[in-house]
Amino acid sequence: xxxxxxxxxxxxxxxxxxxxxxxxxxxxxxxxxxxxxxxxxxxxxxxxxxxxxxxxxxxxxxxxxxxxxxxxxxxxxxxxxxxxxxxxxxxxxxxxxxxxxxxxxxxxxxxxxxxxxxxxxxxxxxxxxxxxxxxxxxxxxxxxxxxxxxxxxxxxxxxxx
Ligand code: HEC
Numbered sequence: 001x002x003x004x005x006x007x008x009x010x011x012x013x014x015x016x017x018x019x020x021x022x023x024x025x026x027x028x029x030x031x032x033x034x035x036x037x038x039x040x041x042x043x044x045x046x047x048x049x050x051x052x053x054x055x056x057x058x059x060x061x062x063x064x065x066x067x068x069x070x071x072x073x074x075x076x077x078x079x080x081x082x083x084x085x086x087x088x089x090x091x092x093x094x095x096x097x098x099x100x101x102x103x104x105x106x107x108x109x110x111x112x113x114x115x116x117x118x119x120x121x122x123x124x125x126x127x128x129x130x131x132x133x134x135x136x137x138x139x140x141x142x143x144x145x146x147x148x149x150x151x152x153x154x155x156x157x158x159x160x161x
Contacts, residue, residue, distance in 0.1 A: 075148045077156025084141050086153075089134070092160055098135060099127045101160040108158060115154040119143075 081087060089097035090104070107127045108115045117123035119142040125132040142150055 075152040077152035077154070077159075080145070080149055080153050081156055084138075086138065098131070101157050103127060105158050105160050108154075112151075112154050112158060115157065116147075116150050119145075119150050119153060 081090075091100050093102045094100050095103065104115075104127055114123055114126075118125065119139065121139045121143045125135065142153065145153075
């Protein structure tokens with residue numbers, strides 16, 4: 001609106017100046033300047049608006065990245081394995097209370113779905129069935145996990161070589 005007013009003022013001054021003379025030319029210059037300044041101000045406003053939009057976009061992206069990081073941390077199979085006490089009975093490459101992870105990985109090679117079933121309490125022990133009673137209580141932990149978490153644990157065990 002302000003811009004329109006200035007433009008009209010400029011047009012008025014330019015038409016007045018058509019009477020000729022130095023004063024008229026001066027008025028014309030002033031009018032032209034006013035038009036230029038209005039344009040500059042408008043450009044600056046657009047720039048500020050663009051900056052603000054960019055900042056909002058950046059913040060949104062950052063928030064999204066953080067959410068993804070948190071989700072990834074939740075389904076880190078190795079951390080789940082360590083933080084839920086599995087590590088107490090399962091070493092990587094030697095049998096302790098339970099079979100080593102390498103032994104489990106070998107038994108379940110190419111059978112991730114079966115391991116997920118076992119951890120959900122829906123499958124049978126294939127590694128050391130005679131010792132299943134020792135493992136059984138731990139299924140109460142894995143049964144409470146969501147699919148992504150159980151899948152991540154299975155992926156972790158199968159990744160051990
Ligand atoms: C108290 C010791 C102990 C803890 C703690 C333990 N396990 Fe076990 N686990 C065993 C024993 C013993 C076996 C061998 C018996 C068997 O094969 O089921 C076993 C077997 C397994 C197997 C092979 C199953 C099969 O088909 O034979 C998987 C997979 C497994 N454990 C995963 C886990 C996970 C995941 C955790 C943590 C939530 C865990 N274990 C915690 C003792 C334990």
